[in-house]
Amino acid sequence: MWLDEVKGHYGEDLKLNWRNFSLQQVNAKDPGDWRVWQEEDYTSTRSLMASIAGEAAKRQGVELFDKFFLALLTERHGGSRAPLNDDSFFIRLAEECGLDAEQFKSDMKDPKLVDIIANDHTEAVEVHGAFGTPTFIF
Known part of the structure; x- marks a missing residue:
């Protein structure tokens, strides 16, 4: 991906x-009190499991996470x-x-990984005004 090329350059x-x-x-059209990270069945979400997998990978170091x-x-x-709600896919990867x-x-x-995801999202919206991806903060 292009950001990996930028990182390689610098x-x-x-x-x-x-x-x-x-x-x-x-x-979400009208989220009210609904929060994606509070779903009990992560497979019912579009990408929560991908975020969990990413946080799990981070625990094994920057190089392996990257x-x-x-x-x-x-x-x-x-x-x-590739599906973003399938444990076997993330484990294989x-x-x-x-x-x-x-x-x-x-x-x-x-x-605790879900807590990290919730905090990241909340901070992005409330502190940085993020509304989409990618969002770059310097």
């Missing part, structure tokens, strides 16, 4: 801090339109990227 001079933002939440994230973007936007699969599976079940 090297250590550019630090990326990937944060979560839910298009499903921000585009590899996982680029692979995820490529799988999703590179033509195959984690294994292919060299992550510790057992640790990844365990981390995917940690409710």
Whole structure:
């Protein structure tokens, strides 16, 4: 993806801090008190599981996260339109990227990851006025 090329050009001079933002939440017609991250069945959401998988990958270090994230973007936007609500897809991708699969599976079940996602989204909207993706904050 193009941002990976930019990072490759600038090297250590550019630090990326990937944060979560839910298009499903921000585009809900009349969300009221509904929050996508409060859904009990993550498979019913469009991309909450992808955010959880990303946070699980982050726990194994920046290098592995970057590899996982680029692979995820490529799988999703590179033509195959990979599903974003299927545990087996994320586990396969984690294994292919060299992550510790057992640790990844365990981390995917940690409710603290959903808290991180909720906080990221809320901060993006309330502090930075984000309304879509990508959003760049310098």
